Every structure is written in structure tokens, then in C-alpha cells.
Amino acid sequence: MPRTKELIKGCQNGDRKSQYELYQQFSSGMMAVALRYSKSTLEAEDILQEGFIKIFENIKKFRGDSSLGYWIKRIIINTALNHQRSKLYLYPMVDVEDIKEGINSLSVDSLAVEDLMDLVQNLPTGCQVIFNLYAVEGYQHKEIAEMLEISIGTSKSQYSRARKILIEQIDKQNKWGNERFQ
Amino acid sequence: MKDFSKDKFNDSISRKFAGAEVQPGSGVWEGIEAELLKQDNKRMQRKAAFYRNVAAAVIFIALISIYFNLQDVTFIGNQNSTFIPVEIEKQSNQNYVSNNDILLKKPNVFADSEDGTSNSNQSGNGNQSLASSYSPEKADGESPQSRNSADIINNSSDRAAVATIARAESLVPNDFELHKSDIKVEKVSYFAVSMLEKPKTGSSIAWNTNVNIGSGNFNPNSEITETPFFSTASTLNNAGTTARTIGDNTSFDGNQERTAVENLSSAPMKGNTSFTFGLNFGVVLNEKWNIKSGLQYGAYRSSSSSSTVLRDRNSDELYPFHGASSLPEISDGRVINFTSEYELYNDLQILTIPLMASYKIIDRKFDVSIVAGLSADFIIRNNIKAGSDQINKINFDVQDRKSYNNLFASSLAGVEISYPFADKYAISLMPTYKRALSNVTTDEATFDSTPAFMGLNMSLAYMF
Missing domain, CATH: 1.10.10.10 (Winged helix-like DNA-binding domain superfamily/Winged helix DNA-binding domain)
Structure with missing residues (x-):
């Protein structure tokens, strides 16, 4: 847990190593989530990339009310929904x-x-x-x-x-x- | 939330996906990193713009101050101050009266007055004497003094002078006797007072300490040489683990390398906040000229985008390909790889011994001087790093002679605006442009480089 706190703090300070570590820790799980909401690996990777950029942009707002994993998952799902939203209207x-x-x-x-x-x-x-x-x-x-x-x-x-x-x-x-x- | 226990199908699906993990491709992190770099760069540009704006505002305020300083350099009561010489018969002294009725020099016109006493022996000052003597309106014989005056004034220019003096008379009551100690200046320019108060250092030795801040622009890739590579020095290799390679190692294509170098050379440089500080000693030769020298430490930072790295064939380690990448550096088991775009940071630490001469062009409340000089610059360290963890940092210390010269010469020019206060002190602001006169890089480097630095210096001076 203290390691996670350090990681979050590093990401909040824009430290690239911490960002990479966070990505390494959660990317596989989040890739599986992104795949469930997409039609192909390429699309899932797009969602993952966009989602992690949002995560690093907004990590300063993370206050620890929920677990980091849950917070990250929510962002990935929201990103996926935004991706699919246009298609929802098409069909x-x-x-x-x-x-x-x-x-x-x-x-x-x-x-x-x-x-x-x-x-x-x-x-x-x-x-x-x-x-x-x-x-x-x-x-x-x-x-x-x-x-x-x-x-x-x-x-x-x-x-x-x-x-x-x-x-x-x-x-x-x-x-x-x-x-x-x- | 839904009660999963009541729905075995959903429950089993959910359980199945709960621990699922799929490794994403390496391109995902590269994309994220590239985007983060862009954002960092934007943030830095905003910061740099902020400092530039602050510098511009300071310069603007300084210029406005100078403008108003120059607008108000005269005594308020002495506007249109052209002086009319009044030549009076049998008078050795010339008397000057300003055309706005203020007498500047006591006249000696009463040597032949009726009572034979010299005006200089009279009590009061010449203003009163003149005012009572030169009175054309009274030149009809009412006063012996007036008659005497009328005799003296025998040409038109003198009459004009007398008319002027008469106006002066009207300003001074006849019964008001002015002693030298009683003269009060009605209203005097603020700057004029400051001139009176300003210590005149004359020829003395002065020293000052400078704390400088500035937004610098250092471009290590300013001039590309004709042949940046020898064909034996490098060939493009197969794709590395991280880098993409254009071309293959069997067919050497100098054009590709050349393109890589040109791309790096033409990549727009972004000036980052650089700073210098130091101590200067100055000799004031006279009121206009001042020579100073000292020791300055400067940390100059710049960044640019690059899409080329040096890859070590044995260790597969990546190093930034930078402007001063030297041939030994490239040929030492390293080859050039093309990569996705990354940020290249160049941090130079330089110790400078300047020799500057300044010439004061405005000597008011704010002094303005033109400064020019030369400097000897010693590179004490240069760190080149990429905005990617996958690319190693390169450190050049003072011992390194592969890429950078240890010493180079620079010229500098600037305008110093200083404000003296408390007799011995002065604060000053000096926008400066500095440019290397000799090449910063060695002959083995792939570029010639004559970096330039634009800065705004603030200093506090103490005058002995």
C-alpha cells in the first residue's frame, strides 16, 4: 500500500518512471476490460492508450476514496463508452x-x-x-x-x-x- | 448494483472476466509517452511564455519610465529655456535672462549709477536691482534710475531684453528683498533633484554583485556541416528492440543518415528557462565609461524534438542522438536508429569570465547605458537526456573532449537601465544578447555550434 501511495504521488508529480510503473501494473487487466468493449485488439489498444492518458492527466484529482484499481477501471470503461457512443447511435x-x-x-x-x-x-x-x-x-x-x-x-x-x-x-x-x- | 448471486449466468461470466489479463502491444506505451511528452512540452512552453511576458513587461515598464524621465528633465519654471544675452554698454559682464523672466546672473550695470555705488554693494540681489532699474514704462523721466537705464539701452535687442526684465519686475514685489539664502525654488523637476542628490563617483573603483535571471534559447544544432558522417563511421542497422529502422545494414545509404541529421538540425528549438548568477567588479573611468569583469555561472537549458537515437549493438542500450554526437561516439559500436519522436533536453553549465564596457547615454534618475563586451566561456558540464526512460542520459564533464570544446569565446551586448539609491547602491536591469564567436563543438562533432542566449539580467551594485 505505501508503494501504491508512492506511485500515485510520483504520477501526480509527472514522474515518467512512476507513470510507466503504474502502466505496467494495470495495463494487462485494463487491456482485458478494453477488449470486452471493443471489436478488435487495435481498437482496444486505442481505448487503453486514450484511457491511460486521461488517467495521468487526472491523477491529481484522485483522493483515494476508492481503490486505485477501481478508479482506473472506471476511466477505462468511460473511455470505451465514449468510443462506442457514436456507434450506438449508428445502430x-x-x-x-x-x-x-x-x-x-x-x-x-x-x-x-x-x-x-x-x-x-x-x-x-x-x-x-x-x-x-x-x-x-x-x-x-x-x-x-x-x-x-x-x-x-x-x-x-x-x-x-x-x-x-x-x-x-x-x-x-x-x-x-x-x-x-x- | 445488481444482486449477482441470483443470476448464475452473469455470476459465472463476471467471475471469468474478473482476473482476465491481456498484454497490450509495446506501441501503446509509446503512444501514451508521446502524448505525455507533448503535454509536458506545452506546459513548458506556457511557462516559458510566462517568463517572457514578465520580462517583456519589465522592459516595457522600464522604457515607459525612461520616456517619462526624459520628458521632465527641466525646472518647471524654466520651460522654453533659451537664454537671451543682454549686452550693456560699459559693462564687462554679460547678463543672462531666461525668456521666462528668471534672472540667472547678477548684473553689474550700476557702476555708473547716480550715487556712484556699485550694485554689488547693495543689499538684495540683482533681480531686484535690475527690476527697479530697467523699467521702460517708467522711462519718461519719473525716476533717475529709469532715465539712466534709458540712456544705456540704445538698441532694439536691448529693448527686448529690457522688456523681458520688466516682466521679471512685475513678478517681484518692489519691497521684497531677496537674499541668497531666501531663494526658494517654486517647483523643481523630481528628476532634477535626483540629479543633484546623485553621488558623482568620478574616477573611482566600483564593484557589484549580479543576480541574473533570463529566458534563454540555446541551439546546439545551429549549423550543419557539409559532411556530417564518414561512410565508415556508421551504417543503419536492423530494427532494434525499441527503435524502428529505416533501411538495412547491407546497403549503406548516406542520404538517410544525412536526412536524419538534417531533421535534427532543423527541429525547432525551444528555449527553456535558463539562469545565470555571478559577481562583477567594475572600474568607473569617468562619468560615461565603466569597465567591469567578474565571474558568472550559467545554466542554459534547451529542448527539441528528435526521432533519432544511437543504439549500442552489443547492449541494445539507446542513447540520444544529439547535435554534438561525435564520430568516435557513433563509431564506438553504436549505430543510428529512427524512433518515434521524443524530446531531447540539453543542459549546459558554463562558467564565464566577461569583460564588458558600458557607456552611459542617459544620466537621469534612471541611468541608461549601452553595454558590449567579450567573454571566455568554460563548459563545466553538459547533460543530454531524452524525455523517455528507454533512452539513456549522456553526461559530458569537463574532461570530455570528444564532442565539446572546453573553452569558447562569446560576444555580448545589452542595454543597462540602472536606478541609483541610498548614495552607494544601484539596482539595474539589463536585457542581454550573447552569442558564441567560436565553435562550441569539437571537429569530431557532427555539427558546428555557435549558441545564442537572450536573457534579462537583474543586478544589485554597491559603489565604493
Whole structure:
């Protein structure tokens, strides 16, 4: 913890070594976050780069109310949302019926994280963002609606749509895996 | 927040991604660093602009002060001060009266007055005597003195003088006797008083201590030589771990190297805040001329952008490619690599022995002098560093003779505006331009360099 404080202080003073150390410490985790909100590695790297520049610009404002990791993650997610915001408008989101299909959590657990990442990346942009915010980050639909300036209904329906697509894809992968195994 | 425990699907997805890590490409940090460098540079430019503005404001205020100083150098009661000589018959002395009615010299015109007593023996001053003597309005015989005066005044110029004196008479009551000790100056220019109070040092020895601040602009890449590289000295290599390389090591292309050097040479230099301080001893030859010398320490800083590094082939370490990169430095197992743009900082520490002559052109409340001189400059240290942790710093100390000469000569010129106070002290402000006369770099360096420095010096002087 004292090391983290030193690191933050160094970054606040614009020390390049501290900045690099902070980047090294958090870049891998944040790259995974950026990938979940993007369609390609290149796009994720753009988000990561832009996000870390914002982090270094604003680290003077960090007062330690939350953990540094959480604060950094919030900035990366916000950067990703800004990146995707224009695309959200390009693909108008239509309400879809709530889908109630269930899936065994073991089916998800059996998937490699890379495969799951691919599936999430292949979701339509609107669905992808809302699914990430709701299912992974744990935001409520009301919060998502405010963040993305959409209706709560749209948020719910898009999440349901994403969930349906994912379940179908995971099922497919599991079946394909089982067939291959047999 | 949502209750994850109720949704196993979301829970498992969330768990899956919780510890996920993916290593980003090395280009991401380079991009971040480049952006941070740009921001640092902008911040530095803002700082430099601030100091420049402060310097400009100080100079502006000084110039305004000088302007008003020069506007108000005369006695208020003595405006239009042309003096009319009054020649009076049988008079050996010439009497001067200013055209605004102030008598400046006591006349000796009463040697032939009726009572035969000389005016000089009368009590009171000549002003009263003259005023009572020269009165053309009364030259109709009312007064013997007037008649006498009328006899004396026999030409038109004299009459004009008399008319002037008569006006002086009207200003002085007849019954008011002015003694020398009673003369009061009605209103005197502030600056004129300061001139009276100012200590005249004459020919004496003076010394002063200088504390100088300034915004400097040092350009180590000022002149590119005709052939910056020998073909044997360097060839471009394969891509390094960090650097991008243009070309390959099998085909030597001098043009690429030349382009690299030219790019560095033409990169815009940014002056950073430099500072100097020191102690000067001066000899005041006369009221106009002053010679001084002393010892000055200066830290001169500049920065520029570069996209070229020197890479050590054995250790893979990177070093900044700078203006004075010498041939031994390049050929010593190091090759040139092109990189993404980085900031190059040059910190020179120089010990200077100046010899300056100043000539005072304005001697008022604020003195203004033109200063010119020469100096011997000793480079005691030069640190060259890049704004990237991946590139090593280069330190040149006084022993280093590969890239920099230990000694070079400079010329300097400036304008010194000083304000004397408390008899013995003076504070001064001196905008200075200094330029190297000889090359700062050695023959083995890739550039000739005659750096220039623009500064604003403030000094406090004590006069013996």
C-alpha cells in the first residue's frame, strides 16, 4: 500500500518512471476490460492508450476514496463508452422481448476466457456495451440508461438480446466441443 | 448494483472476466509517452511564455519610465529655456535672462549709477536691482534710475531684453528683498533633484554583485556541416528492440543518415528557462565609461524534438542522438536508429569570465547605458537526456573532449537601465544578447555550434 501511495504521488508529480510503473501494473487487466468493449485488439489498444492518458492527466484529482484499481477501471470503461457512443447511435436499439432461457453456469465455466472474450466481442455493439455494463460490471439498468442516454426498456431488451446470443453461441461451442471429444 | 448471486449466468461470466489479463502491444506505451511528452512540452512552453511576458513587461515598464524621465528633465519654471544675452554698454559682464523672466546672473550695470555705488554693494540681489532699474514704462523721466537705464539701452535687442526684465519686475514685489539664502525654488523637476542628490563617483573603483535571471534559447544544432558522417563511421542497422529502422545494414545509404541529421538540425528549438548568477567588479573611468569583469555561472537549458537515437549493438542500450554526437561516439559500436519522436533536453553549465564596457547615454534618475563586451566561456558540464526512460542520459564533464570544446569565446551586448539609491547602491536591469564567436563543438562533432542566449539580467551594485 505505501508503494501504491508512492506511485500515485510520483504520477501526480509527472514522474515518467512512476507513470510507466503504474502502466505496467494495470495495463494487462485494463487491456482485458478494453477488449470486452471493443471489436478488435487495435481498437482496444486505442481505448487503453486514450484511457491511460486521461488517467495521468487526472491523477491529481484522485483522493483515494476508492481503490486505485477501481478508479482506473472506471476511466477505462468511460473511455470505451465514449468510443462506442457514436456507434450506438449508428445502430438504433430496438426493444426486444425479454428472453428467459437459462444456462448452466458450468457451461460458461468450461469455456476459455479467450473464447468468451471472442463471443462478447462478436455481439452487436449496443448489446455488447450493455451486456458488459450489466452482467460484468454490475450496473443496474437505470444507471446504464442514464449513462448511455437510452430508456431503461432499451437497456433491458438489449441485455436480453445479448444474453440470448451468448447462450446460443456457448451452446453451439459446447455441442461442437462434445462432438469433437466423442 | 445488481444482486449477482441470483443470476448464475452473469455470476459465472463476471467471475471469468474478473482476473482476465491481456498484454497490450509495446506501441501503446509509446503512444501514451508521446502524448505525455507533448503535454509536458506545452506546459513548458506556457511557462516559458510566462517568463517572457514578465520580462517583456519589465522592459516595457522600464522604457515607459525612461520616456517619462526624459520628458521632465527641466525646472518647471524654466520651460522654453533659451537664454537671451543682454549686452550693456560699459559693462564687462554679460547678463543672462531666461525668456521666462528668471534672472540667472547678477548684473553689474550700476557702476555708473547716480550715487556712484556699485550694485554689488547693495543689499538684495540683482533681480531686484535690475527690476527697479530697467523699467521702460517708467522711462519718461519719473525716476533717475529709469532715465539712466534709458540712456544705456540704445538698441532694439536691448529693448527686448529690457522688456523681458520688466516682466521679471512685475513678478517681484518692489519691497521684497531677496537674499541668497531666501531663494526658494517654486517647483523643481523630481528628476532634477535626483540629479543633484546623485553621488558623482568620478574616477573611482566600483564593484557589484549580479543576480541574473533570463529566458534563454540555446541551439546546439545551429549549423550543419557539409559532411556530417564518414561512410565508415556508421551504417543503419536492423530494427532494434525499441527503435524502428529505416533501411538495412547491407546497403549503406548516406542520404538517410544525412536526412536524419538534417531533421535534427532543423527541429525547432525551444528555449527553456535558463539562469545565470555571478559577481562583477567594475572600474568607473569617468562619468560615461565603466569597465567591469567578474565571474558568472550559467545554466542554459534547451529542448527539441528528435526521432533519432544511437543504439549500442552489443547492449541494445539507446542513447540520444544529439547535435554534438561525435564520430568516435557513433563509431564506438553504436549505430543510428529512427524512433518515434521524443524530446531531447540539453543542459549546459558554463562558467564565464566577461569583460564588458558600458557607456552611459542617459544620466537621469534612471541611468541608461549601452553595454558590449567579450567573454571566455568554460563548459563545466553538459547533460543530454531524452524525455523517455528507454533512452539513456549522456553526461559530458569537463574532461570530455570528444564532442565539446572546453573553452569558447562569446560576444555580448545589452542595454543597462540602472536606478541609483541610498548614495552607494544601484539596482539595474539589463536585457542581454550573447552569442558564441567560436565553435562550441569539437571537429569530431557532427555539427558546428555557435549558441545564442537572450536573457534579462537583474543586478544589485554597491559603489565604493
